[in-house]
Amino acid sequence: MKIAFQGKRGAYSEMAIRNYFSDGATPTGYDLSEEVCDALENEEVAMGVLPVENSIVGNVAINIDLLLQHHFFIIGEIYLPIKHCLLARKGTKLTDIKNVKSHPIALAQCHDFLIKNKIKGIPEFDTAGSSELLSKNDQIKDEGTISSSLSAEYYDLEILRDDIQKVENNFTRFVVFVKEKNIPEGLKQEKTSIAFSTNHNPGALLQCLQEFATHGLNLTKIESRPIPENPFMYTFFVDFLGSIHDKNVSDCLTKLKENTKSIKIFGSYPQGKF
Amino acid sequence: MKIAFQGKRGAYSEMAIRNYFSDGATPTGYDLSEEVCDALENEEVAMGVLPVENSIVGNVAINIDLLLQHHFFIIGEIYLPIKHCLLARKGTKLTDIKNVKSHPIALAQCHDFLIKNKIKGIPEFDTAGSSELLSKNDQIKDEGTISSSLSAEYYDLEILRDDIQKVENNFTRFVVFVKEKNIPEGLKQEKTSIAFSTNHNPGALLQCLQEFATHGLNLTKIESRPIPENPFMYTFFVDFLGSIHDKNVSDCLTKLKENTKSIKIFGSYPQGKF
DSSP: OOOEEEESSEEEEEEEEHHSSSSTEEEESSHHHHHHHHHHHTTSSSEEHHHHHHHHTTTTTHHHHHHHHHEEEEEEEEEOOOOOOEETTOOOGGGGGOEEEEOOHHHHTTHHHHHHHOEEEEEEEEEEHHHHHHHTTTOOOOOEEEEOOHHHHHHTTTEEESSSEEEEEEEEEEEEEEEEEGGOOOOOOOOEEEEEEEETTTTTHHHHHHHHHTTOOOEEEOOOOETTEEEEEEEEEEEEEETTSSHHHHHHHHHHHHSSSEEEEEEEEEEOOO | EEEESSSTTTTTHHHHHHHHHHHTTTTEEEEEHHHHHHHHHHHHSEEEEEEETTTTEEHHHHHHHHHHHEEEEEEEEEEOOOOOEEEEEEEGGGGGOOOOEEEEHHHHHHHHHHHHOOOEEEESSSSHHHHHHHOOOOTTSEEEEEEHHHHHHHTEEEEESSOSSSSSSSSEEEEEEGGGGGGOOTTTOOOOEEEEEEOOOOOOHHHHHHHHHHOOEEEEEEEEEEEEEEEEEEEEEEEEOOOOOEHHHHHHHHHHHHSEEEEEEEEEOOOOOO
16 A cells, blocks of 8 residues: 655655554655645555644644645544664764765754764755765765664664754654545544634634534644735634544534634544654 | 844845844844844844744744743744745856755745756755855856845845745744843834643633633734643643733733743734735
8 A cells, every 4th residue: 555755765754654554555755745645636645644743843834735725534643753863874983974964954953963073964855865865875984864763774874873863852743644535434533633714803713712612622733824815814723632423523513614714624533642 | 233043144034134124233143043042142132033934834933942941022023025036146047057056945945946947956054055155156157046135135146037936925924032121112012922831621722712802802823832741731822912011911911820831921012014
């Protein structure tokens, strides 16, 4: 079963897929998030997996917007701890390393380690891609990459140091989604993600949230986003505990439809573990 | 008056400062956001300016966290439209360009333009930094950068194409902050930013939002963030219209203090224009 992700082999997204699925899954990398969605639309793959928030960097708005545009259904969420590793060609010692290539965010998160070890950071498109490039050039003896432990396996590199980022509690939340006709039977639906738009009046959001409380639903996430084309409206992204098949949830959604300009259900899925 | 920002000369942050302040301001770039805050703490600069949200990329959680750690006061907000330009050394034609350097996010936002013009994107740390590097090497004839129009001025480059990103309505929101003792007298306080933490019970957030409605306060932004060390608590980031010196606002904050675990006031400031 092919599962689409954005990135090169060994990317954190692929780690998330490997942690979540059994061996029957075949992670398939695409350059762009748009291509992940297109591949699912065209049924080249059975599922898509995209990051939607990172504890340090914040929400991945571009991917949430893609889910808003498409008619997919979220069937799972994955929390992956991000542990950056320093990788190098086999036989290299830490003291040999002069330069390290990686994505600018990973370089920034490992800034203190690089300074301490007098290593220069050099930007690349992505973490796993840096490791792929390094693996292809056996002339380079003084270079490393910052990437996942999985990419060390794929590109036959050595992990010189593990967990080198300064920031603690660095985790990324991914969602797993399918075409609506392919929602698995008997899916354990513990958590639901929706978006809705309201006019920007005092109390408009409150009225919506009142419905969640009235129906005994506990929010696990709320985020507002202005709609740049319409400064007098807001879109809210809300996750709550409950299934769309529960009576209190469907009653709440019916009430919300009356009070909002538009509403979108992203999916109902088992709750992921931190 | 020195104003600290993160980035090289000509960065979008510097454009934001130049748009907002009169000629008396001297934008001063630092490599890291942490250094911007340290410079303000040490009074090397009078003010700091950092991006806190982008309409496409999402919230800049790392900068919001820095404001949570420090005791600064937000005295303004700036909305800057992000218009990426293709820059090159003077005399270069678009058809000469084979490679373009920039930050990976800018390259991704201009992906369609690059494909159409058969240009290869090469990652760099930041947009303005790419332009600085290009300006220093007069041997390179086939290279461009994607950066702000301001960086063309600084680095004596030519704008070959303007507004080349695919995404529409790409804007970044910056906040301007000072040490608490330096809040300007007579500051027009139209909007207030706060953060508060509550236990993760059904209705806990609702109870807080009820206070805003009871006191006639209109929210312009709400975002929840889990506290990874404590999965049973959430931090909420809320902006609303009103000044901390208004009676209804101070009454509301008093009530909120009773219902929350902790509360932080980031500042009260004039509302920025989109």
